[in-house]
Amino acid sequence: METMIYNDPRQRIGANYIEGEGVQIRLWAPLKDDVRIIWNDGVPEPLARDDEGYYTGFFPAAKPGDRYIFTEGENRFADPASRYQPEGSFSPSAVVPQAFAWSDKDWRGIPFSEWVIYEIHVGTFSETCDFKGVIADLPRLKDLGITTLEIMPVSQFSGCGNWGYDGVFPHAVQNSYGGPDGFKALIDAAHAQGMAVILDVVYNHIGPEGNTLFACAPYTQTKYKTPWGDALNYDGEHSHHVRRYFLQSVWQWLTEYHLDGLRLDAVQTIFDTSAIPFLEELSALKAEAKKMRKQSLILIAETDANDSRILAPISQNGFGLDAQWADDLHHALHAILTGERNGYYEDYGDLAQLARIYERGVAFEGQISPFRHRHHGRSYEGVDKKRLIVESQNHDQVGNRMKGERLSMLVEEQKLKLAAACILLSPFTPFIFMGEEFTCRKPFLYFTSHSDEKLNEAMRKSRAEEWKSFGWDEEPPDPSDTETFNQCILSDGDRAEGAEMQAYYKELIALSKTLRKSSCSVSYQEKQNCIVLKYPEVNKIVVLNFSDKEEEVELAYPIPPFSARVFDGAGL
């Protein structure tokens, strides 16, 4: 099993420190000639090159904290497998110590069936814009009932203000957030509070600025096109080296960072038609992981494909992942609550459809999607609903709007509470976007911090076009303007203002953990515009009233307009 090489610092790519011996360097760069290494502004030193294009060298004097950069003639470039870029994307890489004073040796994770996920963008979560700001807020999140922090991508990107999907060093942790030690400190602190941490990882493309990979080796291929250009090379010639590069990063997050799971960004753009797809190979790592640390590594796919094969076990030709995002519920709920029907909301807005989503897990299981102009999805029969992650807001659904409006900026408070209940009292695994629990009314905008003005201009143009297709044709905010980023930063004041909503969320979260111990049956009360969820094993009935007036459903209790009520289900 190849994972073993990820445990062997002499086999791993990047700079690997071996206590008391020195640093092993291994770089895959078959497209480069005569690569040398410069340590701490010294002179170029030679590396050996093997038949597969790996450049290697062992440096007994090198140690953690030392900086290095590669050269090819006059050209200098940072390590594609860099673990740390202390001065940003364009500067030398640094050797990172493997050692960290972990205090979580008794940590065994939280059963996935109890998860309540909370999504955090580190840069805007606090006024310090870093991991420390997250650590400071952990007691509040713990009190709220959050079990799992989902951290938006932290791999090194260019500048300080980026969602993280423009990362160019997948093995590194963003310097402005606090680097590797800062991230480890956050994970350790969360574990100490009894919370799990998962990381959003981007294995479908490499960001546009500061990318040193593509000049080194065939990381891409021309057979498939993604929204970002040529697809990463997971099934072409030399793809086993590309896979090794990303799988080593998975192994790193697991072993060096003690992460509880990974959220795999937009897996529908990981094109791979080979007989053992990358996602399956990744999923097979879970067995190795379990052996090593007696805790499951939870793998979650972000996908818009409604393809249940993602969740099917490898033995049944699935990808064997644990869970997936299931955005149909979001879209249906958003369309109903806001009345919006532009863009992909065209396919949603009907309450009967929302009821079917509670029943089936997704809206499209092979039907024609009018928005997509094609068949969409596959049957979800038999899929455990807890393996579907649902939300009423997330960074994409909020941030891909031109004005980055949270739901709180679109509908009244009554509907916000109904939306929260639709997620937290559902049979699915609930997901909360940072700030929604305190009715934050700051936008979450699309922002970047590239240094290349041409790139910024291209970005502005493509965003403006996307927004226009949604019918939004006002002057759009400039993603590269620091003010765009600054507007999104959450403050302690914001948190304090939303105390009442937080109390409501706390109550729902507690209920959520109870409800999910039961099976769930769904009924749609068309006349009353209500959806009724029955949880027989815990004797609870949830009524979601989407009517603009008070309704009575089955039970003799009236339900106020746009609200949810939970009844004791004795006598069900």
Place this chain on the structure above:
Amino acid sequence: METMIYNDPRQRIGANYIEGEGVQIRLWAPLKDDVRIIWNDGVPEPLARDDEGYYTGFFPAAKPGDRYIFTEGENRFADPASRYQPEGSFSPSAVVPQAFAWSDKDWRGIPFSEWVIYEIHVGTFSETCDFKGVIADLPRLKDLGITTLEIMPVSQFSGCGNWGYDGVFPHAVQNSYGGPDGFKALIDAAHAQGMAVILDVVYNHIGPEGNTLFACAPYTQTKYKTPWGDALNYDGEHSHHVRRYFLQSVWQWLTEYHLDGLRLDAVQTIFDTSAIPFLEELSALKAEAKKMRKQSLILIAETDANDSRILAPISQNGFGLDAQWADDLHHALHAILTGERNGYYEDYGDLAQLARIYERGVAFEGQISPFRHRHHGRSYEGVDKKRLIVESQNHDQVGNRMKGERLSMLVEEQKLKLAAACILLSPFTPFIFMGEEFTCRKPFLYFTSHSDEKLNEAMRKSRAEEWKSFGWDEEPPDPSDTETFNQCILSDGDRAEGAEMQAYYKELIALSKTLRKSSCSVSYQEKQNCIVLKYPEVNKIVVLNFSDKEEEVELAYPIPPFSARVFDGAGL
């Protein structure tokens, strides 16, 4: 279930004659404006256009045999769903009668486990270059023991001399071969002899000359690249119409032509990452087919992907196809017998590997392929070996060589006999390429008959480059030269010359049917260069001796060099 529309002549695309009522026309052409139809050189008549871009009309006076062509302004184009192009690709289409005087009403097919497949290129199989020439030879094939004719593609292509993979009217039958009635006559005659007929169908691309599809509708997309350019659109916008187009052709072959199965050309180039891939949808037609005619429709994939998911049932997330080509056996055998190691033969040539293929079905189940520079394949554990189709020659393996040499032109007769035994005495489903059974020594060259000289020049260049990559840098034959085609035509004289080899094949074919009633265990006798196949339930032992000298293996009988012997296995 959408298949029902293929049974309804008013819903089907193309020209559909309804007995005593007239002809329904339906054309999918959303990219065209104001399409009209001209009947029998008359004046343009209007068609109605619906929201999805279907142009329709009903013509009470029209009848089978009538010619029609579409117009858009000055531009004329044949029906992309034409059933017949009596004067070739560039001329009007013709209405085809549904009726045919079938005599096969008691035909129920042959169990797949007994199949011995014989591949025929209609154009070069006989001196008449048509279906009649095949019909004339059926008694000989029947006597040989052939159960199933595999007909290379017959969909209308440009000119008269083409392998068939340049077809541009997937619903039509090549005029020079005898058109729809000629093909039906062949199938009916084969069924009368007790032989099944399957057709090689090309659903991965449309040929380069005479293609009227792409100007009518989004049959392609830009997301994936195939060796022929943009991939067909099986998962993009409007792909359900593209699927309908090809699925209707499947349904036609099944219902109007009484075919027993289809061989799907190079399925690894059918790119489709949607949640219900086209191949799965195609495979689901089998259940409908079985209901309708009480006989299985056998679906066979040609694939080089070693991806056993093709054979896995739909319920286990496979594609649910019945069988696949498994070329590893060919490549291993060819490399061993010829000593060739160029091109993909680089990965083969080791006898232990050939033994493993007998054991596992394929050589690569996930290992790195040196030729492919990547992981290749997936486990075939548990796959019934009869679902793998093997051959020592086929149109590709012979015809993609620069000089089109059959194995008979590369090795001595002794080795030819061993090769035949390796296929026919294997646990797999055997496949014979027309002519190998009479030691034909005429080449099977790559030939085309396009009228566009620029296209011919491009073809010459690309072929020459391909051949150069195999180390063949002589002056290559010109695919577009009629003489290239003529050289490949098999004559009665050729058949008569190979009488002794035919007797040998006849014996092996009879044995093949016996052996496949048993399980098979494999042992590799390294010292003797022999592979031993034991068939315990029918008490037979097959010894394949690859040594250049006589060898004794297990049994006390000596096996001559390069030969196969079959022993009665009493006492196994």
